[in-house]
Amino acid sequence: xIKIFIDEKAIEVEKSTTxxxxxxxxxxxxxxxxxxxxxxxxGTCRMCLVEIEGLPSLExxxxxxxxxxxxxxxxxxxxxxARKGVLEFLLAEHPPDCPIxxxxxxxxxxxxxxxxxxxxxxxxxxxxKREKKVKIGKNLIRDMERCILCRRCVRFLKEVTKTQxxxxxxxxxxxxxxxxxxxxxxxxxxxxxxxxxxxxxxxxSDFRFKxxxxxxxxxxxxxPLCSRGxxxxxxxxxxxSRFTLPKRVYRIRSRENHKVNGFWICDIGRYGYSYIDExxxxxxxxxxKEGGETITWEKMVILLAEKIKxxxxxxKTSRIALIxxxxxxxEELFLINKIFRNDLSVENIYFTDPPEGEExxxxxxxxxxxxxxxxxxxxxxLKPINLETLADKTDLLLIFGSFxxxxxxxxxxxxxxxNIKMKIIFATxxxxxxxxxxxxxxxxxIAEKEGSLTNVDGIVQxxxxxxxxxxxCQPEWKVLVNLAKELEIxxxxxxxxxxxxAILDEMGKKISFFEKKSE
Numbered sequence: 001x002i003k004i005f006i007d008e009k010a011i012e013v014e015k016s017t018t019x020x021x022x023x024x025x026x027x028x029x030x031x032x033x034x035x036x037x038x039x040x041x042x043g044t045c046r047m048c049l050v051e052i053e054g055l056p057s058l059e060x061x062x063x064x065x066x067x068x069x070x071x072x073x074x075x076x077x078x079x080x081x082a083r084k085g086v087l088e089f090l091l092a093e094h095p096p097d098c099p100i101x102x103x104x105x106x107x108x109x110x111x112x113x114x115x116x117x118x119x120x121x122x123x124x125x126x127x128x129k130r131e132k133k134v135k136i137g138k139n140l141i142r143d144m145e146r147c148i149l150c151r152r153c154v155r156f157l158k159e160v161t162k163t164q165x166x167x168x169x170x171x172x173x174x175x176x177x178x179x180x181x182x183x184x185x186x187x188x189x190x191x192x193x194x195x196x197x198x199x200x201x202x203x204x205s206d207f208r209f210k211x212x213x214x215x216x217x218x219x220x221x222x223x224p225l226c227s228r229g230x231x232x233x234x235x236x237x238x239x240x241s242r243f244t245l246p247k248r249v250y251r252i253r254s255r256e257n258h259k260v261n262g263f264w265i266c267d268i269g270r271y272g273y274s275y276i277d278e279x280x281x282x283x284x285x286x287x288x289k290e291g292g293e294t295i296t297w298e299k300m301v302i303l304l305a306e307k308i309k310x311x312x313x314x315x316k317t318s319r320i321a322l323i324x325x326x327x328x329x330x331e332e333l334f335l336i337n338k339i340f341r342n343d344l345s346v347e348n349i350y351f352t353d354p355p356e357g358e359e360x361x362x363x364x365x366x367x368x369x370x371x372x373x374x375x376x377x378x379x380x381x382l383k384p385i386n387l388e389t390l391a392d393k394t395d396l397l398l399i400f401g402s403f404x405x406x407x408x409x410x411x412x413x414x415x416x417x418x419n420i421k422m423k424i425i426f427a428t429x430x431x432x433x434x435x436x437x438x439x440x441x442x443x444x445x446i447a448e449k450e451g452s453l454t455n456v457d458g459i460v461q462x463x464x465x466x467x468x469x470x471x472x473c474q475p476e477w478k479v480l481v482n483l484a485k486e487l488e489i490x491x492x493x494x495x496x497x498x499x500x501x502a503i504l505d506e507m508g509k510k511i512s513f514f515e516k517k518s519e
Contacts, residue, residue, distance in 0.1 A: 002068040007075060019061040019072055020048055030074050031083065031112050033090075033198045034150035035062040038263045039159060045150055046086045047112065051076045058082055083116045092123045093173075094199075095145045103200030105213035109148065128173060136178075137165075137185030139205050139271065140193060144176050147201035153177060153193045160264065161362070163187045177201070188360055191270040192263075195253055206271055207251050211237055219466030220255060222453055223269040224327055224446050226357075227367035229455035230265045231257035234273075234447055234466045247277040248467060249447075259459055266364045268357075276447055279429045282471025285440040297474060297482075300441065305486035307396055307422060312344060312487075319395040321348035323385060325403050326369040328476060329451030330460065330514070331503040333371070333378050335480040341380075343489045348393065350385040351375070352403040365456050370446070374454030377513040387416040399425040400476065402433050410436075426476060442473045449475035451500040460514065462504075477503065 001012045006023055013022045018041065023030045033045035041063035048061040053071040058078060073079060090109065098104045130144035154166045154177065165185040169178045179185065185193065194204035218235040235251040252273050254265040284295055295303075311317050322340060324333070340346040354368040375382060387408065390397070397420050404413055414436050417423055423437040434440045446453075448469040452462045469475075477500055484494035497503050507514040 002066065004066045004068070004070040004072065006072045013066055015066070015068075017066050019050060019052075019059075019064050019066060019070075022066055023061065023072075023074065028074060030061045031108075031116070032062060033108055033112075033148060034152065036152055036155075036196060036263075039152070039155045042151060042155070045090075045148065047083060049079060049082045049086075050074050051079050080116060083112070084119060087113055087117045088119065088122070090148050091117070091121075093128050093145070094148070095127065097146075100209075101146070101200035102203050102208055102213075103146075103197070107200060108198040130176065135184070135205075137190045137193070139191055139267070140185055141203045141205050141208060142177070143201055143203065144178075146199050147177055148199055149175060149177065150198060151177075152196045152198070153202055156189075156192060156196060157185070157187075160192075161187045161189050188266045188268070188364055189264055189362065191267045192254065192265070204251075211250055216250060218253075220464070221447055221466050222370065222461055222463045223252070223265060224370040224453070225269050225272050225368060226266075226363075227365045227370060227372055227456040228261065228363050229370050229453050229459070229461055230261035230269055230363060231255035231461070232265060232269065234276075236467060249273050249276045260455065260457075260461070261363055264363065266360075266362075268364065275429070276445060276467070279431070280470060280473075281427060281430045281434070281440060281442045282473055283442055284472055285434065287435060287438055287440070295439075297472065297479075300439070301479065301482045301486050304424065305483055308344065308483075309487060311396065312489075316395070317344045317346050318348070319393065320344065320346045321350070321390055321394040321397050322346065323350050323352060323397070323399045323401075323404065324375075324380075325351060325353050325401040326371040326375050326382075327353075327401060327446070328371065328375075329446070329449075329500065330371065330374040330378065330454055330507065331451050331500040332476045332480060333375050333380060334503060334507050334511075335477060335484070335497075337378055337380055339480065339484050339487070343484075343487075348390070349380065349383075350390070351380075351382040352385060352401070352407060354403055355406050367456065370455070371453045373456055373458060374452075374460075377454060377458075378507075378511065387412060391416040391419045395421045397423045399423070399427075399437065402427055402429060402431050405431070405433060426479070428473075441479070442471060443479075444469040444473045444475045448473065449477070451475075451477060452504055458513075462501075 002015050003012055006028055011026045020030050030048050032048040034042050043060045043063050049058040050061045051073040052059050132143050134142045136142045157166050158164050169176055194202045215237050216235045218233045221232055221234050223230040223232045233253045233255050236248045237245055237250055239245045252270050256263055356366040357368050359366040410432055417436050424439045425437045426441045426443050428443050428445055448465050448467050450464050452460050454460050481494055481497045485491055
């Protein structure tokens with residue numbers, strides 16, 4: 001470690017650290033546009049110039065490494081004037097269209113102009129006319145007039161995806177970021193380009209003109225669309241008092257996590273969020289009852305517990321079957337395993353998940369569910385469904401999720417379920433399968449509840465609710481705890497589980513894999 005001084009503040013840092021990173025560690029902000037921690041420093045934008053005692057010229061904070069005793073000024077008069085000059089050149093060709101730009105509200109150029117700029121324009125020349133609203137990828141719209149040639153997008157495609165669809169063409173004032181004729185940006189990570197663009201040059205067609213960024217709130221969550229379990233931000237709009245919005249979630253963005261996904265997420269995770277809002281069910285539905293009988297959660301738990309206890313007391317729990325999926329959290333799978341396998345000796349437990357998809361060598365895995373590893377570590381056998389066996393040996397069927405549609409058609413499912421006396425589905429979405437069961441219970445999604453997931457590499461990640469569950473939706477863990485207490489097989493044991501955190505702590509005591517993860 002060496003000692004340096006930034007704005008007269010003493011800081012101890014590693015010897016090979018750059019001034020920019022040292023300043024970040026000390027909580028000192030140095031403006032930058034081209035720098036991104038995922039790429040080697042490039043020094044294109046010149047916004048990070050600082051004054052170093054003993055050196056005649058200003059130096060780049062992004063690429064200059066610290067030396068013992070170095071004294072750096074980030075706010076001297078020379079530095080401020082240099083930043084103003086850089087901004088003036090950048091804005092000389094930049095269009096004044098902030099009111100309609102999707103980046104407004106989170107644009108670095110906007111922020112720096114407010115802090116260092118607010119000067120009169122000295123350029124009398126006309127701004128260069130460049131291409132606007134040009135489709136350069138499956139979800140990318142480029143506005144070249146806004147581009148500041150930071151080359152973040154070019155470097156991402158060269159160093160991360162290694163597909164190199166973008167490059168800098170022409171020279172001088174005519175330089176521009178572009179694609180080769182007819183070769184669009186088409187890879188699994190193209191959406192990251194709009195996210196890392198510091199201005200509004202690279203826009204996302206999925207988000208374009210949908211809402212303004214200052215209306216959005218965000219929360220930390222985990223992407224459930226493959227077994228990588230990437231860290232994400234869910235950005236949502238709560239709506240206005242005078243009218244409702246067509247959806248809650250407007251954007252998914254990557255959240256930095258170097259153990260799992262680094263700085264990036266794939267396009268499947270970024271754009272596949274429609275499941276959060278579309279076709280959701282938000283109330284308990286009782287089928288085959290005149291007038292559509294209403295029932296509360298309390299009555300529902302009592303009813304289900306009575307049916308289970310009836311089979312338990314006559315020693316026919318072998319007539320109970322469960323169909324699970326690995327979108328359930330670690331805590332929920334643990335409770336199911338404890339209640340039904342250990343306490344009730346139910347053996348007919350099956351799994352259905354979304355079909356496998358293509359994987360790549362970066363983040364995307366072939367498993368399209370987030371918690372297969374967790375289910376295996378808990379000790380569950382992920383055996384597939386045999387519809388014939390299910391129909392012949394079942395009186396009470398509990399279905400978690402609707403992934404049976406991925407394996408069987410509606411006629412096959414109906415034929416099997418018709419012979420089962422009582423069928424209950426714990427569902428998040430409305431579909432044809434809900435009409436084949438006796439009771440439909442509305443459940444919360446991962447974005448609406450608390451728990452943990454185990455990704456493909458065995459990393460246990462906790463998540464908290466970002467969105468408020470709609471209507472009567474409940475998390476499965478809460479329903480399972482209430483059911484276990486109503487069964488009265490081990491009331492005191494299940495009464496301790498007031499939260500998923502308490503369940504995970506118990507898992508750490510019972511299962512060695514989760515021992516350290518529960519801390």
